Amino acid sequence: MFTIGDFARLGRVSVRMLRHYDAVGLLYPAAVDPSSGYRFYTAAQLSRLNRLVALKDLGLTLDQVRIVLDEKLSVEQLHGMLSLRRAELRQQILADESRLRRVEARLRAIEREGAMPVDDVVVKPVPAVRVARLTATAASYGPEDIGPVIQPLYPELMERLGRAGVPITGYGIATYEPGAGEEVLVHAGVTVAVSGSDQHDFEVVDLPALAEAATVVHRGPMDDVDATYQAVATWIEAQGLKQNGFAREVYLNYGDGDPADWVTELQLEIVRP
Numbered sequence: 001m002f003t004i005g006d007f008a009r010l011g012r013v014s015v016r017m018l019r020h021y022d023a024v025g026l027l028y029p030a031a032v033d034p035s036s037g038y039r040f041y042t043a044a045q046l047s048r049l050n051r052l053v054a055l056k057d058l059g060l061t062l063d064q065v066r067i068v069l070d071e072k073l074s075v076e077q078l079h080g081m082l083s084l085r086r087a088e089l090r091q092q093i094l095a096d097e098s099r100l101r102r103v104e105a106r107l108r109a110i111e112r113e114g115a116m117p118v119d120d121v122v123v124k125p126v127p128a129v130r131v132a133r134l135t136a137t138a139a140s141y142g143p144e145d146i147g148p149v150i151q152p153l154y155p156e157l158m159e160r161l162g163r164a165g166v167p168i169t170g171y172g173i174a175t176y177e178p179g180a181g182e183e184v185l186v187h188a189g190v191t192v193a194v195s196g197s198d199q200h201d202f203e204v205v206d207l208p209a210l211a212e213a214a215t216v217v218h219r220g221p222m223d224d225v226d227a228t229y230q231a232v233a234t235w236i237e238a239q240g241l242k243q244n245g246f247a248r249e250v251y252l253n254y255g256d257g258d259p260a261d262w263v264t265e266l267q268l269e270i271v272r273p
Contacts, residue, residue: 001040001041002040002041003038003039003040004018004038004040007041007045007046010046011046011049011050011053013049018039021049021052022039024062024066026062026065026069027048027052030042052065054078054082055069058081058082058085059085098144098147098148101223120231121214121215121231121232121235122214122215122216123212123213123215123270124213124215125209125210125212126210126213126248126267128208129170129173129191129206130191130193130205130206130207131173131190131191131192131204131205132166132190132194132202133157133175133187133189133190133205134153134157134160134187134188134202135186135187136149136188137179137185137186138150138184138185139182140184141176141182143222143223146184146186150174150188154188154255157188157190160200160201160202161190164199164202166192166200167192168190168191168192169191169193170191171190171250171252172188172189172190172250172254173190173191173248173249174186174188174249175187175248177246184246189205189207211269212270213268213269213270214232214267214268215265216228216231216265216266217252217264217265217266218264218265219264220260221259221262222249222264225266232268236270240273241272241273242271242272242273243269243271244269244270244271245269248266248267249264249265250264251263251264252264
């Protein structure tokens with residue numbers, strides 16, 4: 001048998017936790033010296049300790065852990081529970097990393113306030129263009145909702161175009177439309193020169209021309225686009241103009257190489273009073 005200190009090291013837990021598990025009836029020592037009160041454990045008890053710690057890490061309370069342990073789950077059942085929890089934790093990590101990127105982007109936008117010259121805004125007509133596209137719905141126009149929706153659309157669209165043998169003739173263009181309530185319809189498109197067909201598993205549409213659009217080039221990933229939007233908004237307001245609808249995002253160079261070198265043109269239709 002092992003002393004409580006040796007067993008703690010073998011089980012990679014603290015002695016304090018072993019004493020606590022003993023006190024709450026989750027893991028009793030195999031033997032206790034009646035004169036000294038020293039606790040002793042066997043190697044076989046490591047199995048229960050491993051299950052106990054794993055279930056606690058799943059988020060179960062100690063009372064819930066006791067119930068599960070007393071039911072004597074099989075290795076397969078326990079493995080299934082742990083695999084599910086692992087997937088949940090990974091998803092949470094991805095969500096937290098995404099949230100951190102958004103916070104950092106907002107901070108960079110704050111730091112760059114007023115640094116981007118409004119002279120970079122160019123007013124020009126935008127011709128009509130034909131695109132093949134896929135559409136999905138985002139809960140809102142916030143980056144936390146748009147990003148996870150639009151990002152998988154483009155690889156899927158590329159795969160479908162490849163299967164259909166449809167060549168891409170220009171840039172990627174993302175457009176947005178209001179949906180129900182706060183929802184936004186997200187259209188991930190690329191320029192093509194084919195007609196729509198019932199044989200296609202994607203939509204082919206003609207984006208209408210814009211008589212006048214305030215356009216500005218954004219450099220870097222779209223996570224950092226807030227400062228660019230702020231600059232163009234400042235320009236539109238200073239000119240006494242109105243914005244009509246969502247911006248079009250034309251991906252002039254996006255997704256390859258260093259993200260700092262990515263280039264997107266924002267096209268915001270404007271209306272003169």
